[in-house]
Amino acid sequence: MDTKDQSMSLAGQPPKALGTGQKFATTLGLSGLLILLLAVFNVDFPNKVLWLSVSLAAISAGIIWFSVQAYTGKHPGIKNDGVWFKSISGRGLWAWMLGIVLTGFYVILYFYPQFLGLRQGEDNTGIIALFDPLSRLLSGNPASQWFVYGTLYTIAILAFGVKFILKYRHNRYEKLRTYSVMFFQTGFAFLIPEFMARLNGDLPYYDLKNIWPLNYYMFEQYRVNAFIDAGNIGLAMLIFGVLSIFVITPVLTYKYGKRWYCSWVCGCGGLAETAGDPFRHLSDKRMVAWKIERWVVHSVVVFVTLMTTAVIYSYLGNDSSKYWLTRDVFLIGVGVLLTLVFGWAMIFRRNQLKKDAQYGAIGYFIIIIALIGFHYLSGNGQVFLFSSGTLRKTYAFLIGSIFSGVIGTGFYPIFGNRVWCRFGCPMAAILGFQQRLFSRFRITTNGGQCISCGNCSTYCEMGIDVRAYAQKGENIVRSSCVGCGICSAVCPRGVLKLENGPLEGRINSREVLLGNDVDLMDLVNKQ
Amino acid sequence: MEHIVIIGNGISGITAARHIRKLSDKRITIISDETDYFFSRTALMYVYMGHMRWKDIEPYEPHFWQQNNIDLLRARVTDVHPDSKKLTLSDGSSFSYDTLILATGSVTNTFGWPGLDLEGVQGLVTKQDLEELEKHAPDAEACPRAVIVGGGLIGVELAEMLRTREIEVTFLVREGAFWNNVLPDREAGMISRHIQSHHVDLRLNTNLKEILGDEKGRVCGVLTEDGEEISCKLVGITTGVRPNIQFLQNSPVHTDKGILVNRFLETGIPGIYAIGDCAQQREPIGDRPAVEAVWYTGRIMGETVARTICGQRTPYSPGNWFNSAKFFDIEYQTYGWVSSKRKRREHEAHFHWIHPDDDKCITIAYHVDTKLFLGINTFGIRMRHQVIDRWLTEGKDLPYVVTHLKDANFDPEFYDQYENEILSAYNAEFKTQLKPAKKNWHRIFFNTK
Structure with a gap:
């Protein structure tokens, strides 16, 4: 269908203007942002504590007041009226402007922090100086661009979290998981690392819930050295980091699906589910988007695995008498681990993989050949044909900055709120691999009750065509599903339920006759 | 070929x-x-x-x-x-x-009222109807009030649609409660109150007499059989199909x-x-x-x-009846047969439970002598099709159904569950002391204990 069908309005437009209260709330929030903007342009506020407090309070209060105005006067229930008619959520002018502003912000944040007032070896200026008092209060150190970003990020999750909770106040699953991401962002991502820096200055910044490979710099030499130098506590944290990916993650994903992380804990997910919620319907549901998704996200997994292996390899020694973990032991270890995972999937889950088995095999052999390459082609600080530093920098630039920040968040109003999680996040891909093959989690389709309306697919932020499964009576077991629960919430017929049930019969790929009598169903299923 | x-x-x-x-x-x-x-x-x-x-x-x-x-x-x-x-x-x-x-x-089914051919009189069945609606009722300025004739599923959908554009809706329903030719009275009453809570002017026991037009052939109001004239710019005909x-x-x-x-x-x-x-x-x-x-x-x-x-001549043999709908914010599911007052057969009795908030209720129909489970209506509570369908096919009785409702609950995780309250209400009404069975995955999925 062409674009004229996007809005069927011919003679007029449905109500979508803001009420008076919402206009005041918007003004209040924008005035808070204006203070920050003035600080960027080096307006020197005399009392930084006061002005920063005023600014952050105005932003938060504006968002919360707006949400109260928007939802509390209405019945609890689904609040998607006019979503596609509004400029900001319907890819209109406001959406593009917001997208450009956000993208510009990320470009400056990642590549030109001096414009925000970051000064090496002298006092900060601009907006970063405005945040100095808060940073000193928490960690004792002056602020950095990352502190400014972290503070604003946390405020966004908290204030828009309140909005989300008001919007879905009839749905306890949505409320609980939003409390959860608000807690993990404030505690684990924001406060605890700052306090740790105050208590033990040698520890590197460590957001405990940020797990490798999302946290791609976890095992870099400077961090590992810092952990080890910081004594028992540092060592404990390093061990926790390793356990997170190899033990904690698989166990929780087996029990609950990857949602335990992606929509209950993760900070990227937290922002997407709160500030990004008004854009969830913008994800691309076409088959071609799914194809691109699978290639891109799994390429990132291969990339991050090789990069991390190369980085660790580069700082390990060759002499086993000094330390047992030598370069060769490490490479062999990585190879054995991958072989075990790959072998398990091929032997026990072959029938579920189908065509994906080929892609998996390609990824596996690229890594194994690269590992062999490391061994034979490395030397003089070179790993394979590149230096590990080059690999690491390339990854940090392409994936860590451009993909997750500039595109992932900057383009919320255009591509939807989970672009990074869907196309880029290697953590999500690894959890998804497990969710697809070894987890109790599924979205159960309720017999033949689906009416193919499309609300589930439209509001799936991961671009899953949920309806395609539901209308056939099939359960939805997709690696990319983050378990946000919105498909179930927006379904007008009670067709979808997220649940952790037995493994057996989880994927019912045979097509049942939806509603025909029992004998006929048997007949069909026998064929 | x-x-x-x-x-x-x-x-x-x-x-x-x-x-x-x-x-x-x-x-x-x-x-x-x-x-x-x-x-x-x-x-x-x-x-x-x-x-x-x-x-x-x-x-x-x-x-x-x-x-x-x-x-x-x-x-x-x-x-x-x-x-x-x-x-x-x-x-x-x-x-x-x-x-x-x-x-x-x-x-769209109509009953020959005068004025059916006026501009702005329409049903809601086809894409063309939707385009007509956009033309006649784009917003509250062009269409301050609409009248909907006929209290069924399409009527309530049309009311919900128009309310999202802040158009006032007068809803003429022939029966004494919304859809009570299908729903038992207490359910129809609950849904009627819910419709009214969405600021719909619900007129029960009201019949349309005539649709009034202006000189340009556009609808400008309706006349009810009680002689009341209601001015409007749109008349939605939702008296079935x-x-x-x-x-x-x-x-x-x-x-x-x-x-x-x-x-x-x-x-x-x-x-x-x-x-x-x-x-x-x-x-x-x-x-x-x-x-x-x-x-x-x-x-x-x-x-x-x-x-x-394709060569396997097969009779149309639908299994147990099921259907569903949504009335503004309240979801409705039905399995088997739960009859309205008018259609209720002699042997059919009902057990009814309603939540004090007036937005959730269930009605279980059973055979008055054998207690055989005949059907269930739920409002505001989702049910698992697979489980209820099996109960109907296997001929479970009412005590089994009320004690095993947890197996059939399909609400999202962490929702309040009402099975214990429902069973207490049942025990009080039937002077029994039944205990609820715990939810059991094996019973749900594999029909084993």
Whole structure:
């Protein structure tokens, strides 16, 4: 269908203007942002504590007041009226402007922090100086661009979290998981690392819930050295980091699906589910988007695995008498681990993989050949044909900055709120691999009750065509599903339920006759 | 190669086409004059409400049809000639078939009120109706008030749609409570109150007498049988639907209310079948109406006729009845038969529970002597189709059902659950001391203990 069908309005437009209260709330929030903007342009506020407090309070209060105005006067229930008619959520002018502003912000944040007032070896200026008092209060150190970003990020999750909770106040699953991401962002991502820096200055910044490979710099030499130098506590944290990916993650994903992380804990997910919620319907549901998704996200997994292996390899020694973990032991270890995972999937889950088995095999052999390459082609600080530093920098630039920040968040109003999680996040891909093959989690389709309306697919932020499964009576077991629960919430017929049930019969790929009598169903299923 | 022609690209016709394609490589053509592609008719409301765009309510991407070698023809069939196996199209051309499936669906049912042909009087069945609605009721400025005639599922949907654009709605319902010709009275009462809480001016026991127009031929109000005049810019006619069979009036295909078919969905003329809303069973099946204008039955008929056409002659044998709807914020599911006061049979008794918030309730129908489970209605609580269907098939009794409701709960995780309260209410009413059974995955999925 062409674009004229996007809005069927011919003679007029449905109500979508803001009420008076919402206009005041918007003004209040924008005035808070204006203070920050003035600080960027080096307006020197005399009392930084006061002005920063005023600014952050105005932003938060504006968002919360707006949400109260928007939802509390209405019945609890689904609040998607006019979503596609509004400029900001319907890819209109406001959406593009917001997208450009956000993208510009990320470009400056990642590549030109001096414009925000970051000064090496002298006092900060601009907006970063405005945040100095808060940073000193928490960690004792002056602020950095990352502190400014972290503070604003946390405020966004908290204030828009309140909005989300008001919007879905009839749905306890949505409320609980939003409390959860608000807690993990404030505690684990924001406060605890700052306090740790105050208590033990040698520890590197460590957001405990940020797990490798999302946290791609976890095992870099400077961090590992810092952990080890910081004594028992540092060592404990390093061990926790390793356990997170190899033990904690698989166990929780087996029990609950990857949602335990992606929509209950993760900070990227937290922002997407709160500030990004008004854009969830913008994800691309076409088959071609799914194809691109699978290639891109799994390429990132291969990339991050090789990069991390190369980085660790580069700082390990060759002499086993000094330390047992030598370069060769490490490479062999990585190879054995991958072989075990790959072998398990091929032997026990072959029938579920189908065509994906080929892609998996390609990824596996690229890594194994690269590992062999490391061994034979490395030397003089070179790993394979590149230096590990080059690999690491390339990854940090392409994936860590451009993909997750500039595109992932900057383009919320255009591509939807989970672009990074869907196309880029290697953590999500690894959890998804497990969710697809070894987890109790599924979205159960309720017999033949689906009416193919499309609300589930439209509001799936991961671009899953949920309806395609539901209308056939099939359960939805997709690696990319983050378990946000919105498909179930927006379904007008009670067709979808997220649940952790037995493994057996989880994927019912045979097509049942939806509603025909029992004998006929048997007949069909026998064929 | 056998050429199957399907008239109508709704859920019945499309389901038939998909299943014929699965089972064979016969040539398939689907003719529709409504839209280029299949869309979900039940989702029309969401386009007007801004929840979805038109393309979002199309379940298949445009390339699907080409990939599956299903031809789509945008045309209107005006006549069927079984002798020559030809169709006449509205442009005068003719189109040949070997096998014909009639899946033309429904049109809005009206009762001959004066003023039906005025501009701004419409139903809500087709895409064209939706376009009309956008024209007549784009916002509250152009249409400050609308009147809806007929208290059924389409009527309440239309009311919800119009309210999202802040258009005042007066809802004329013939019965004493919304939809109480289908729902038991207490449920109909609860839904009536919910509709009113959404600021709909619900007029019960009210009949339309005449639709009033202005000098330009546009609707300007209605007159009720009580003599009240209500001014409005839109009149929504939602007094049900009837089979869309007018194009068959000159053909030898037997029709009554709908196209008459036997259990194999055969019209009696070799090679012509009828499915979905437009079909009428010569002998109704069980308690089912002869014409079933429901999404799910259309889908089942589509599957069934595909098997017959592909060489396995199969009777239409729907399992236990089920249906669902949503009334503003309250979801409704029904399984088996729970009758309204008017249709209640002598042996049918009801156990009813309602939440104090007046937004959730259930009614379980049972046989008054044997306590056999006959059906269940739930409002605001989701039920697991698989489990309830099995209870109906296996003939569980009322005590089993009320003690095992946890197996059937399908609400999202962490929702408040009411099974214990329901059972307490049951124990109080029936002077029993039944204990609730814990939810059991094995019972739910594998029917084992």
